[in-house]
Amino acid sequence: MLITTPHYYNQFRCIAGDCPDTCCAGWQIVIDDATRRKYENYKGPFGNRLHNSIHWKDSSFKQYERRCAFLSEDNLCDIYREAGKDMLCRTCRNYPRHIEEFEGSREISLSLSCVEAARLILGCKEPVHFLTREREGEEEYDDFDFFLYTKLEDARDLMIKILQNRQFSIEVRMGAVLALAHDLQRRINRQELFSVDELLERYQKEGALDKLEKKLGAYCITGEGRFLQMQELFGFFGELEVLKADWPEYLAARRSRLFEQGKEAYAGMRRRFLEQKTRQWDVFLEQLMVYFVFTYFCGAVYDERAYEKMKLAVVSTILIEELVMAGWNENQKLPELEAFIDAGHRYAKEVEHSDLNLNRLERLFREKEACRLESLLGVVLS
Ligand code: SF4
Numbered sequence: 001m002l003i004t005t006p007h008y009y010n011q012f013r014c015i016a017g018d019c020p021d022t023c024c025a026g027w028q029i030v031i032d033d034a035t036r037r038k039y040e041n042y043k044g045p046f047g048n049r050l051h052n053s054i055h056w057k058d059s060s061f062k063q064y065e066r067r068c069a070f071l072s073e074d075n076l077c078d079i080y081r082e083a084g085k086d087m088l089c090r091t092c093r094n095y096p097r098h099i100e101e102f103e104g105s106r107e108i109s110l111s112l113s114c115v116e117a118a119r120l121i122l123g124c125k126e127p128v129h130f131l132t133r134e135r136e137g138e139e140e141y142d143d144f145d146f147f148l149y150t151k152l153e154d155a156r157d158l159m160i161k162i163l164q165n166r167q168f169s170i171e172v173r174m175g176a177v178l179a180l181a182h183d184l185q186r187r188i189n190r191q192e193l194f195s196v197d198e199l200l201e202r203y204q205k206e207g208a209l210d211k212l213e214k215k216l217g218a219y220c221i222t223g224e225g226r227f228l229q230m231q232e233l234f235g236f237f238g239e240l241e242v243l244k245a246d247w248p249e250y251l252a253a254r255r256s257r258l259f260e261q262g263k264e265a266y267a268g269m270r271r272r273f274l275e276q277k278t279r280q281w282d283v284f285l286e287q288l289m290v291y292f293v294f295t296y297f298c299g300a301v302y303d304e305r306a307y308e309k310m311k312l313a314v315v316s317t318i319l320i321e322e323l324v325m326a327g328w329n330e331n332q333k334l335p336e337l338e339a340f341i342d343a344g345h346r347y348a349k350e351v352e353h354s355d356l357n358l359n360r361l362e363r364l365f366r367e368k369e370a371c372r373l374e375s376l377l378g379v380v381l382s
Contacts, residue, residue, distance in 0.1 A: 001139070002105040004132045006294065008120045012096070012110055017075045021115050021345065023095055024068040024077060026244040027353065031059045035089040046082045066245055098295060098352075103144040109295050112288075112348035118341045121291050125283060127164035128290050148188070149301040151196045155184050156297045158200050159310075163289050168209055170282040174289060174314055174380045175216045176209060181310030182373050188304050219377035226382045227266040230322060231259055232370040233315060233379070239364060240357040243350050250346060254326040273325050284340045288317040311365040312358075314376055320347050 031039065036059055039050045053062050053069035062069040070078040079087050096114030100107040110117035159177045168176075180203050187196055202208065221229070234255055242248055258266060292313030300306035323343035351357050365371045370379075 001135050001137050002132050003135050004105065004107045004130050006109055006121075007129050007131055008124055009108065009110060009131075011120055012117055014114075015116055016077075019075060019115060022067075022071065022075045023114060024071040024075075024092075025063075026066050026246075026349075028060050028063070029068060029089065029091050031061070032090040033059075035087070038087060042083065042087070049078075100295065100299060101139065102149060102298065102301065103141040103146060104138065107294070107298070109291070111352065112291060112344050113352060115341060115345050118345040118348075119337075122284050122287050122340045122344060123337055124287055125280075127166075128160075128287065128294075130294070145301055147193060148304070149298065151184075151193050152298045152300055152306060154200055155180065155196065155306070156293060158204055159293055159297070160290055162203070162209065163286055163293065165209065166282075166286075168213060170285045170289075171381050172209070172213045172216060173286070174317070175219070175377050176203070176212050177289070177293070178310055178314055178373065178376060178380065179212070179216075181307045185305075185307035188300075188306060216377060216381055219374060219381050221378040221382045222267070224263040224267050226270065226379055227259070227263045229370050229375060229379045230266075230318075232368065233319060234259070234322070236315075236361065236364050236368075237350075239360050240350065241354055243354055243357075244346075247346065247350055253330075254323050257326040257329055258322065269325065269329050273328060276328075278336070280336060284336070285317055285321060288320060288340075288344065289313050292316055305362065308362045308365045311371055311376065312361060314380060315361070315365070315371070316347065316351065318379055320344050323347065 031054065039054060042050050054060070055062055068077075072078050072081070077088070077092070079092075085093075096111040096117045098109045098111045100109075110120060112118050112121055159180060162176050162180070163173050165173060180199075183199055184196065187193060187199065237251055258269070293310070296312055297306065297309045300309050320340070320343050323346070324339045327339055327343065351361065369375060
């Protein structure tokens with residue numbers, strides 16, 4: 001079994017009681033069956049507390065004022081403190097690690113929803129690289145399309161290479177990988193996987209990105225056109241379930257800051273924002289794109305929807321940047337990295353930790369005008 005992680009993976013340290021946004025509040029934490037059995041059999045005074053603080057019907061921890069029943073006042077976990085690390089359920093043991101399983105390989109990343117993981121992901125100045133090691137043990141898969149998986153892996157390697165090519169603006173790099181995912185999807189739909197190698201060769205030929213850069217220029221839209229597109233993309237949040245209690249208020253404030261003054265005010269804000277953008281902003285966007293592409297793209301082996309995985313990366317990156325822009329407009333002195341960490345981890349908490357939300361987004365990506373290739377290229381490049 002091959003285990004792959006981003007190079008910063010082992011640098012992660014949970015800051016527990018010092019965390020400004022503990023992961024033990026606001027979410028329903030579901031207990032896996034093996035841990036549930038341990039809790040059922042735990043004896044003594046703490047056993048009584050376990051029995052009284054779990055919703056046994058749906059196997060989740062009870063919450064008081066949206067905080068886990070075991071989260072102490074100093075933001076530490078009482079299960080860990082009283083019963084030890086081995087008594088944590090799988091979710092609490094793994095978080096903020098995100099695991100994707102494939103035949104013969106496991107990919108482990110850190111979730112952007114944890115503030116300290118977000119600091120590593122976004123604070124990384126150099127291009128991320130991935131480390132692979134071998135470990136004993138294989139999972140059996142009945143129905144795994146290994147041929148599609150290798151094509152997706154090859155495509156993802158090239159996409160990450162393009163995203164990390166700092167000779168080009170991040171907008172051009174994002175446009176290029178979106179177009180590549182679009183072309184790849186056509187081959188998947190037509191069951192022409194044999195022609196994927198030729199497609200990838202075309203995108204990595206010398207001068208291919210220069211040519212593409214010129215072509216992509218035609219998709220630029222004005223600040224006012226972007227206003228309408230962004231409003232539609234922001235509307236997607238209204239279709240999602242809310243996970244954290246403070247999200248609706250945060251989102252409403254950001255939305256009003258961006259759109260309430262109308263198209264011209266939006267275009268002016270965007271212009272001033274872009275004037276202040278530093279090279280470091282491009283690195284934040286690159287890291288977000290690489291994060292989403294690495295985490296989700298190869299999952300298309302299970303549903304054949306590679307293009308939608310790329311749309312998730314592009315739309316998420318644009319929306320996070322837009323949330324940062326709204327915050328910047330409110331307080332133009334916000335430190336850059338902190339602003340991205342704040343917007344990025346809030347977004348990831350709402351979107352990435354709900355299968356319902358991820359599925360709804362994929363449906364919107366298929367159905368909505370704002371998610372057609374030309375529309376998304378327009379938003380990316382403007
Ligand atoms: S959000 Fe991250 S840093 Fe904060 S308590 Fe959870 S795992 Fe630790």
